[in-house]
Amino acid sequence: MRVELLGHTPVDPLKGVSKGGLTDNDLLPHAAYTFAIEGISRACSHQLVRHRMASYSQQSQRYTTGKRLSERAVTPNSIGDECETFKGLVDASGEAYGKLVESGVPKEDARFVLPNAAPTSLLMTMDGGSLNHFFGLRCCERAQWEIKDLADEMLLKVIAAAPGLFKETGPYCCQLGYCPEGRFTCSRINEVQERYRGLLEEN
Amino acid sequence: MKLELICHTPDVETLIATAILTTTSGAQPSTLYKRLKNNPEEARTAVGRLELQHGSILEHNRFTWTLEATEGEVLRIILENRFFTFTPIGENKWLVSANLRTILEYSEKMKDGFGAALVDSVREFAPSLKAFRGRRE
Numbered sequence: 397m398r399v400e401l402l403g404h405t406p407v408d409p410l411k412g413v414s415k416g417g418l419t420d421n422d423l424l425p426h427a428a429y430t431f432a433i434e435g436i437s438r439a440c441s442h443q444l445v446r447h448r449m450a451s452y453s454q455q456s457q458r459y460t461t462g463k464r465l466s467e468r469a470v471t472p473n474s475i476g477d478e479c480e481t482f483k484g485l486v487d488a489s490g491e492a493y494g495k496l497v498e499s500g501v502p503k504e505d506a507r508f509v510l511p512n513a514a515p516t517s518l519l520m521t522m523d524g525g526s527l528n529h530f531f532g533l534r535c536c537e538r539a540q541w542e543i544k545d546l547a548d549e550m551l552l553k554v555i556a557a558a559p560g561l562f563k564e565t566g567p568y569c570c571q572l573g574y575c576p577e578g579r580f581t582c583s584r585i586n587e588v589q590e591r592y593r594g595l596l597e598e599n
Numbered sequence: 600m601k602l603e604l605i606c607h608t609p610d611v612e613t614l615i616a617t618a619i620l621t622t623t624s625g626a627q628p629s630t631l632y633k634r635l636k637n638n639p640e641e642a643r644t645a646v647g648r649l650e651l652q653h654g655s656i657l658e659h660n661r662f663t664w665t666l667e668a669t670e671g672e673v674l675r676i677i678l679e680n681r682f683f684t685f686t687p688i689g690e691n692k693w694l695v696s697a698n699l700r701t702i703l704e705y706s707e708k709m710k711d712g713f714g715a716a717l718v719d720s721v722r723e724f725a726p727s728l729k730a731f732r733g734r735r736e
Contacts, residue, residue, distance in 0.1 A: 451658030
């Protein structure tokens with residue numbers, strides 16, 4: 397996975413206009429952040445696009461090739477590179493895709509055999525308010541590992557680009573001061589809060 | 600209504616071209632962005648070919664203005680297009696922001712003074728867009 401912040405709206409001119417009358421949280425919806433997100437799995441991008449207050453331009457499987465799937469597939473740590481069951485299915489899927497394309501099946505149909513492990517890349521733009529909500533949910537210990545890794549990477553990029561503006565961000569337990577997950581809580585709120593406080597201070 | 604542009608996403612045309620090519624090319628978006636930033640002519644060509652129907656490509660940016668308008672005028676804008684973001688900053692004074700897709704869709708449909716002022720304030724940042732070239736001709 398690779399994440400790059402390609403561009404964002406400068407916030408200082410907004411602070412000048414509001415003359416201190418608006419809080420940072422008031423300004424966040426007026427600032428947009430555009431990321432290049434590369435090499436995540438299709439499983440991860442399915443979760444990502446559930447965040448509707450954002451804009452996405454994703455590599456289309458109608459146009460790009462699904463070849464070399466065995467080398468490029470995203471493998472969860474819980475499965476590992478040596479797992480024959482996983483590897484066998486990815487190899488077979490890549491092989492079936494290649495055969496279908498060679499036999500004249502259009503890529504838009506051949507892609508039906510590709511697994512959720514297939515890699516994808518996309519351009520994503522989110523405003524600051526939506527980003528805080530995204531971090532609140534996806535930096536949480538309960539989030540699935542790949543989108544949590546992505547959210548943590550994005551958080552580091554925005555706090556480096558706009559120091560101070562995202563000073564109270566992180567998973568919702570950091571933003572709210574309590575865990576809103578109820579009985580699903582990880583029960584490690586102090587440890588999580590300390591970790592993200594440390595991240596924000598370092599950057 | 601008085602509209603004044605305060606700030607915007609930099610390199611608007613480069614980002615539009617990156618979005619276009621990301622969807623159809625096997626290259627990574629960060630690689631495309633760097634290539635297009637170093638080759639503005641390629642970015643201009645890609646943006647110039649874009650039709651408005653592919654509106655999502657125009658969403659990777661944000662423009663923010665101050666606007667002097669009554670609450671009624673603001674309500675009419677929001678009812679017409681829910682993708683504008685407004686924050687009050689004084690009596691009849693607002694911070695308003697939107698992306699290029701919202702700006703173009705509003706101005707094409709409403710053909711009013713607010714839409715024209717929006718377009719005039721952003722045209723120079725994406726001069727290769729057909730929608731802007733058409734308006735000049």
